[in-house]
Amino acid sequence: MRTKRPHFLVLVAAGGALLALASGFVFITNDTTHLPLKWAPGNIAMKLMVDNSIVLSDGNTRATTLQAALQGATRGWNPNLGDAQFTSTIVAPGNGSDGNSINEVFFSASPYGTTWDSNTLAITTAWYNGNDRVEADTIFNTAFTWDSYRGPLHAGAMAGKEDIQRVALHEFGHTLGLDHPDENGQTVTAIMNSHESSIDSLQADDINGAQSLYGPPGVPANDNFASATAITLSGTSATVTGYNTNATKEAGEPNHAGNSGGRSVWWKWTAPSTGTATLTTQGSLFDTTLGVYTGSSVGSLTTITFSDDVQPGVVQYSSVTFSATSGVTYYFGVDGFNASDGHGADCAAVTLNLSFASSGSTSTSSTIPPTSSGGGGGGGGAPSGWFLGALGLLACMRRLRAKRG
Ligand SMILES: [Ca+2]
Ligand SMILES: [Ca+2]
Ligand SMILES: [Zn+2]
Numbered sequence: 001m002r003t004k005r006p007h008f009l010v011l012v013a014a015g016g017a018l019l020a021l022a023s024g025f026v027f028i029t030n031d032t033t034h035l036p037l038k039w040a041p042g043n044i045a046m047k048l049m050v051d052n053s054i055v056l057s058d059g060n061t062r063a064t065t066l067q068a069a070l071q072g073a074t075r076g077w078n079p080n081l082g083d084a085q086f087t088s089t090i091v092a093p094g095n096g097s098d099g100n101s102i103n104e105v106f107f108s109a110s111p112y113g114t115t116w117d118s119n120t121l122a123i124t125t126a127w128y129n130g131n132d133r134v135e136a137d138t139i140f141n142t143a144f145t146w147d148s149y150r151g152p153l154h155a156g157a158m159a160g161k162e163d164i165q166r167v168a169l170h171e172f173g174h175t176l177g178l179d180h181p182d183e184n185g186q187t188v189t190a191i192m193n194s195h196e197s198s199i200d201s202l203q204a205d206d207i208n209g210a211q212s213l214y215g216p217p218g219v220p221a222n223d224n225f226a227s228a229t230a231i232t233l234s235g236t237s238a239t240v241t242g243y244n245t246n247a248t249k250e251a252g253e254p255n256h257a258g259n260s261g262g263r264s265v266w267w268k269w270t271a272p273s274t275g276t277a278t279l280t281t282q283g284s285l286f287d288t289t290l291g292v293y294t295g296s297s298v299g300s301l302t303t304i305t306f307s308d309d310v311q312p313g314v315v316q317y318s319s320v321t322f323s324a325t326s327g328v329t330y331y332f333g334v335d336g337f338n339a340s341d342g343h344g345a346d347c348a349a350v351t352l353n354l355s356f357a358s359s360g361s362t363s364t365s366s367t368i369p370p371t372s373s374g375g376g377g378g379g380g381g382a383p384s385g386w387f388l389g390a391l392g393l394l395a396c397m398r399r400l401r402a403k404r405g
Contacts, residue, residue, distance in 0.1 A: 024188025025209025082215030215245025252299025261335030
C-alpha cells in the first residue's frame with residue numbers, strides 16, 4: 001500500500017547490539033517494522049522545476065546549485081552513496097504534484113496548499129511502500145531571499161540571504177532517509193541538524209548515516225562465500241557489522257531461509273568448544289534472511305538452521321539457535337528478503353550478533369535457552385533496542401531563530 005506519512009517516527013540506536021551504529025544520525029522509519037525507509041538500489045530521479053538562467057553569487061543558477069548538492073563530485077551526495085545515485089532533469093520553473101511518483105523540487109509560497117511556518121526554509125515530503133521510499137518532493141519557501149554561497153551564514157554581502165545549496169544538502173538528506181539528530185537526543189556536527197548554520201557541506205555523520213542505508217561505494221569484501229569474514233568471540237559473544245549493498249548471489253548458493261535473496265554476505269566462526277550458539281541480525285537496517293551452514297564450497301553446503309523474520313512482516317530481523325560442535329567451522333550467510341517487487345533483495349547495513357554458551361565438561365543434551373539481545377527501550381512489543389519518538393509534520397530545515405534579548 002502506498003502511504004503518505006502523517007508524521008515522522010524516528011529511531012536512534014540505543015544500547016546493546018546497536019552500539020556499532022550509535023552515531024548522531026537517525027532515520028525516517030516505517031511505523032510497523034521500525035526499519036528505515038529507503039530507496040531501492042538504482043537511480044533516484046529528481047525533477048528540478050527551478051530557474052536555470054539567473055546567476056547567483058557562487059556562479060550557479062538555482063538549478064545547478066541543486067545539482068551540485070545532488071551530484072557534485074566534491075560537495076554532493078552521490079560520491080558517498082554505494083548503491084543509489086541521484087539523477088536530475090532541469091525543467092521550466094513550476095509547481096510539483098503531491099503523490100504523483102515524481103520527485104520534484106520547486107519554490108512555493110504555499111506548499112501543497114498549506115501555510116508555511118515562518119521559520120521553515122524548506123520541506124521534503126515522504127511517500128513510502130513497505131520499507132521503500134517511493135516519492136520525495138522538496139519545496140523551498142519563497143518568503144526568504146535565496147542565493148548560493150559558501151561559508152558563514154548571512155555574513156557580509158550575504159546578510160539576509162539564505163543559501164540554497166546547504167539547505168538542499170539537508171533536504172536531500174531527508175530524501176535519502178535521514179532525520180534530524182538534534183531533535184532526537186543526539187549532539188553531533190551535521191548538516192542534518194534541524195537548524196541551518198555555517199555548516200555548508202556534508203559532515204562525517206551525515207555520510208555515515210547515508211552509507212548505513214546505501215553502503216559505501218564498492219562491493220563488500222565478504223560478498224563471496226570463500227571470502228567470509230571470520231568472527232572471534234570476545235568472552236561469550238561478538239557483534240560484527242558490514243553491508244550487503246552491491247553484494248551478489250553466487251552460482252550454486254543456497255536460498256537463505258527459503259527466499260531467493262540476491263545480495264548475500266558471509267561470516268564464519270569456528271566453535272571453541274561444544275555448546276549452544278545464538279545468532280541474530282538484530283540492528284540490521286533492512287529485512288534480513290539468515291542461514292547457518294557447514295561445508296567447504298558454496299555449491300555443496302549443509303544447512304544447519306535458518307531464519308527469516310522473528311515476527312513475519314513486523315520484526316524483520318532473523319534469529320537462530322543451534323548446537324555447535326567444538327572445532328567445527330560454521331558459515332553464516334546474511335541476505336536481504338526479496339519481495340519479488342522488481343527491486344531484488346533488500347540491502348543496507350548489516351549487524352550480526354553471536355552469543356555462545358559452552359556446555360563444558362558436564363555437557364548434557366539439554367537445550368540452553370537463547371540469551372536475550374542487549375539493548376534498552378523496547379516496551380510494548382517493540383523490538384528490544386529500538387527507541388521511538390515522534391516529530392512534527394514534515395521534515396524541514398528551520399531558519400535560525402531571532403537572537404534572544
Ligand atoms: Ca511529486
Ligand atoms: Ca554474496
Ligand atoms: Zn530537516
